[in-house]
Amino acid sequence: MIPDTKVVKTPKVAVIGCGNIGSRWDETARQDAVLTHAGAWHRLQALTALADMDPERLATAGRFWGVTALYADYRALLAEVRPDIVSIATPTGLRLPLVEAALASGARAILLEKPIALTLDEALAIKAVCGTEVVVAVNYLRRYDPTLQALAAQIHAGRLGTIQHVVGRYGKGIVENGSHWIDLIQWWFGAVQRVRVLRRLPDDRPDHDPTLDAVLEIGGAVPIYLLAVDHRHYSLFEMDIVGTKGRVTLTKRGSRLQHWEAEPDALFPGYRVLQLEGDLHADLGLGLLRAAKDLLAVWRGEQIKPSCTLEDGIAALRTVLALRETAQGEKSELS
Ligand SMILES: NC(=O)c1ccc[n+]([C@@H]2O[C@H](COP(=O)([O-])OP(=O)(O)OC[C@H]3O[C@@H](n4cnc5c(N)ncnc54)[C@H](O)[C@@H]3O)[C@@H](O)[C@H]2O)c1
Known part of the structure; x- marks a missing residue:
């Protein structure tokens, strides 16, 4: 043989x-x-x-x-x-x-x-x-993690329904760390179309990489609220996605993923509430x-092709630079 x-x-x-x-x-x-x-x-x-x-x-x-x-x-x-x-x-x-x-x-x-x-x-x-x-x-x-890849597939298949809003927290610069967050958003929801900056956090970040509170818009003007935290106290990287059928939260650096689905309320007739359906872990230590x-x-x-391509990297950079330029009063629309 x-x-x-x-x-x-x-x-x-x-x-x-x-x-x-x-x-x-x-x-x-x-x-x-x-x-x-x-x-x-x-x-x-x-x-x-x-x-x-x-x-x-x-x-x-x-x-x-x-x-x-x-x-x-x-x-x-x-x-x-x-x-x-x-x-x-x-x-x-x-x-x-x-x-x-x-x-x-x-x-x-x-x-x-x-x-x-x-x-x-x-x-x-x-x-x-x-x-x-x-x-x-x-x-x-995070793009290389199978748990987050499965979440991407579920979001793309509409498991959360129509997205109502997304709220997230990050620290240590919109370019350095915020770009990880923006990359997740664009992976899951498509290109950010509009950005607004609400405030610059008074942390120790340089002007070329400020930490910003911002509102981003994805398709259909769905708002995404990104809130800055001061990394000198501790690191925070979280996301809360609220759809019409359910909700997903990412906590612990984006490594703990909890998924809730809307179900009839067992106590109050006529209401629907969220029940925890999944509690998963992404091992960033293997990223x-x-x-x-x-x-x-x-x-x-x-x-x-790789799970995170050069085009993905360019897309993240384009959005974080638009945020930085908006903060500096130079720009308000993504072109
Ligand atoms: N993906 C992530 O989660 C993640 C995490 C940390 C850093 N980073 C990125 O990685 C990059 C490096 O960050 P870091 O924290 O490791 O920085 P660092 O300063 O700890 O390391 C950079 C190293 O590059 C070396 N270097 C500089 N110029 C060089 C040259 N011309 N030839 C050879 N070596 C050279 C320096 O001596 C240094 O040892 C940055 O772009 C940062 O944004 C990404």
Whole structure:
């Protein structure tokens, strides 16, 4: 009998930027979590090389992951290692030149941190250089979670009925953290069409990334109320979706999902009330591993596109920039 000789290809993967999300969080976090790019590719036995301009950070990450191909200059890494996949976890200001250099060295798949760029022009330039040949997966990590993917399917199938409104809370900047929230909204309800800013929170965020209270409108002028909290006290990332047939709340960083459905009230005749139907958990501790696996499946030709595409990243950026510009009095409509 001829043995099954189907070969599963393992790519060479380079991580550029070994800070918090590149490597550091996994150097100290719980053992079973995968919070970083290096951790995810290490778990998939594909981590080949690391780059960081900070020599101490680079050496620490290299020791932790047992990687010896270490580069202070990412261009040298790309020239010598020629990775198949490049994970980009540098600060947001450094994206386009890195993507260009990765593609020039032969990489055909990129795991890109969010927000994908500082400006829409840069984001569109990334899209232009990637064209249709290069696959980019963006790390809006909740997109890769099966529990939240099932919720997306239910919302799209109308299980909540017509959406009456959505209320949410977030902190630490509309671009940095608010973009995760906006990405969920656009994933589940489509493009935001109009934004209004109610107030800027007096926290410690810089002008280029203020934390804002805002009202967003999706199709049919459904209002979405986004409320800012001061991250210096604690982190909060929540969403409450109220439809005509039921309600979903996301709490605990968006990892606990409770689903209520409208049913006849057992006590007061003629009324309908909400009953808890489901209480589910999304494991954000596996978000990056899932993102890396998702991209790997596309790279191997097992999947057509990543669960969070470059276009999704551009859409999130477009809306958060519109919010920021509105706060600065420059804009009020999304075009
Ligand atoms: N998806 C998420 O939930 C999530 C969470 C945290 C951060 N992020 C994003 O990840 C990115 C990085 O954030 P962070 O908190 O890890 O930042 P960080 O400052 O901890 O790490 C960035 C690392 O990049 C290195 N670096 C900078 N310029 C470089 C260069 N030219 N070549 C090589 N290395 C370079 C720095 O030395 C540093 O170690 C940001 O865009 C941030 O928004 C996303």
